[in-house]
Amino acid sequence: MNCGEGIDTRLVEELFINLDPIQAGGRLTVDAMKAVLAYGDGYSVCDNCEKPFRLDCIKKPPLAKFHEDLAEFVNMDVARLVPGARRGFQAVADTVVNKGDPVLLTAFSHYTEFLSVEQTGGIPHEVPPDEKQIITADAVAARIEDVTRLEGKPPVLLFVEEVDYQYGNLHPVQEIARVAHQYDVPVLCNGAYTVGIMPVDGKKAGADFLVGSGHKSMAAPAPSGMLATTSEYADTLFRTTKAKGDITGRTFGVKEVEMMGCTLMGVTSVGMMASFPHVKERVKQYDQHLMRCNKIVDTLCSIDGTRVMSEYPRKHPLTRMNTTDSFDKVAKTHKKKGFFLISALRERGITGIIAGSTKVWKFNPYGLTDGQAQYVGDMFVEIAKEAGLEVADT
Amino acid sequence: MSRRAAEAVFQGLFLLCEIRGMLRETAPLHSLSTEQKVKTTKTLEKLEKQISILKEELVS
Numbered sequence: 001m002n003c004g005e006g007i008d009t010r011l012v013e014e015l016f017i018n019l020d021p022i023q024a025g026g027r028l029t030v031d032a033m034k035a036v037l038a039y040g041d042g043y044s045v046c047d048n049c050e051k052p053f054r055l056d057c058i059k060k061p062p063l064a065k066f067h068e069d070l071a072e073f074v075n076m077d078v079a080r081l082v083p084g085a086r087r088g089f090q091a092v093a094d095t096v097v098n099k100g101d102p103v104l105l106t107a108f109s110h111y112t113e114f115l116s117v118e119q120t121g122g123i124p125h126e127v128p129p130d131e132k133q134i135i136t137a138d139a140v141a142a143r144i145e146d147v148t149r150l151e152g153k154p155p156v157l158l159f160v161e162e163v164d165y166q167y168g169n170l171h172p173v174q175e176i177a178r179v180a181h182q183y184d185v186p187v188l189c190n191g192a193y194t195v196g197i198m199p200v201d202g203k204k205a206g207a208d209f210l211v212g213s214g215h216k217s218m219a220a221p222a223p224s225g226m227l228a229t230t231s232e233y234a235d236t237l238f239r240t241t242k243a244k245g246d247i248t249g250r251t252f253g254v255k256e257v258e259m260m261g262c263t264l265m266g267v268t269s270v271g272m273m274a275s276f277p278h279v280k281e282r283v284k285q286y287d288q289h290l291m292r293c294n295k296i297v298d299t300l301c302s303i304d305g306t307r308v309m310s311e312y313p314r315k316h317p318l319t320r321m322n323t324t325d326s327f328d329k330v331a332k333t334h335k336k337k338g339f340f341l342i343s344a345l346r347e348r349g350i351t352g353i354i355a356g357s358t359k360v361w362k363f364n365p366y367g368l369t370d371g372q373a374q375y376v377g378d379m380f381v382e383i384a385k386e387a388g389l390e391v392a393d394t
Numbered sequence: 395m396s397r398r399a400a401e402a403v404f405q406g407l408f409l410l411c412e413i414r415g416m417l418r419e420t421a422p423l424h425s426l427s428t429e430q431k432v433k434t435t436k437t438l439e440k441l442e443k444q445i446s447i448l449k450e451e452l453v454s
Contacts, residue, residue, distance in 0.1 A: 014417040030415035034408045349422020369419060 020352035024366035025217035035274035044266040052254045055262040066273045076202040076228035081264045085192040086112035088211035088227035091258035097122040104155040108164030137175035163193040167310040168318030177206025196279045198286045220272035292373035293317040299377030304390035317366040328358040330387040344383045399451035406444040
């Protein structure tokens with residue numbers, strides 16, 4: 001069934017339980033689906049755009065209120081919508097980093113954080129994780145000292161992930177920020193996997209800048225995201241244009257330079273806004289989501305030779321597993337080789353794990369119901385038993 | 395202009411979104427509980443009403 005010439009209708013979420021690590025938190029709520037239908041046209045939120053002609057000032061639909069609510073939701077002073085977390089990184093880097101400035105990132109920083117530094121001409125340096133794959137405050141302090149010695153000046157910005165994309169581990173941002181601030185290094189907290197999934201308090205964490213992802217964690221269409229900051233940095237980060245045409249004499253009002261004026265002008269902003277009440281509620285139920293995740297992990301670990309590589313018990317549902325001594329052993333002699341696992345899962349209505357992976361793979365069961373979580377565990381066990389693997393009682 | 399028809403289109407689409415949500419919530423087996431069946435039956439009845447409005451407004 002096509003939804004346009006050569007475009008298959010996507011039925012993944014309707015037909016399967018989707019465990020894709022980056023897709024779980026971005027699945028639309030029913031209200032967002034409705035908003036997408038009503039606001040699909042290009043400049044659909046601009047019908048009632050009045051002075052001062054900026055997205056965050058539009059009252060109908062209530063985008064102005066949404067911006068205020070977003071800032072309050074993450075306990076920061078000012079928030080803006082951005083076309084994806086990466087555009088938040090870019091705006092901050094462009095504001096804070098100058099050519100030749102050292103910048104601190106971590107071993108888990110997203111590539112777009114590196115690119116945002118590269119665009120400014122900054123010099124990236126990484127903080128390594130400890131043996132548990134956690135970025136510690138001590139490691140950050142050590143790297144600030146190293147970089148200062150090496151570059152002759154301290155880093156001008158630290159990027160730190162609240163939860164990383166590789167292990168889904170929760171890093172001690174509050175301790176890290178406290179240390180960074182002792183060296184006068186401002187902190188960008190990357191909440192792409194946390195804002196909209198679990199409770200996030202930007203000020204408590206010590207973030208000077210907080211970035212979230214709409215399509216990754218706020219049940220919103222792509223590309224969407226959030227950039228928030230404190231009153232200390234708001235005027236600088238969200239500075240308004242001073243440009244003037246030398247022939248026409250035109251000026252451009254209160255358009256914000258880093259935002260390139262307005263950001264999400266239709267389906268993305270309204271989709272994000274429609275999901276927001278549900279997102280606020282689901283964050284309060286985070287413990288239940290975690291409990292389901294831990295139950296699946298426990299079940300997986302009952303399969304002989306299977307271990308969890310992420311911190312355990314899980315503090316975030318994005319989880320990295322190692323099945324080198326279980327499913328990968330089966331793959332070595334199976335006619336479908338490494339594809340046997342995803343094939344067996346798909347036959348049972350489960351998808352989202354990288355096809356061909358039987359050694360190390362990630363999954364994210366965020367948003368599943370109790371019944372779906374139980375089903376996922378049961379099906380892994382069924383596949384393991386069919387393949388002749390030992391399974392302990394849980 | 396038929397505002398009634400336009401609204402019926404969106405009401406119908408929104409009701410279908412509710413059913414889409416139900417498909418997602420019950421994937422992959424789509425074995426609905428009694429409560430979910432009652433809810434879906436009501437949604438389908440409302441959808442039929444919107445289709446009737448569209449027939450009245452546009453083709454009768």
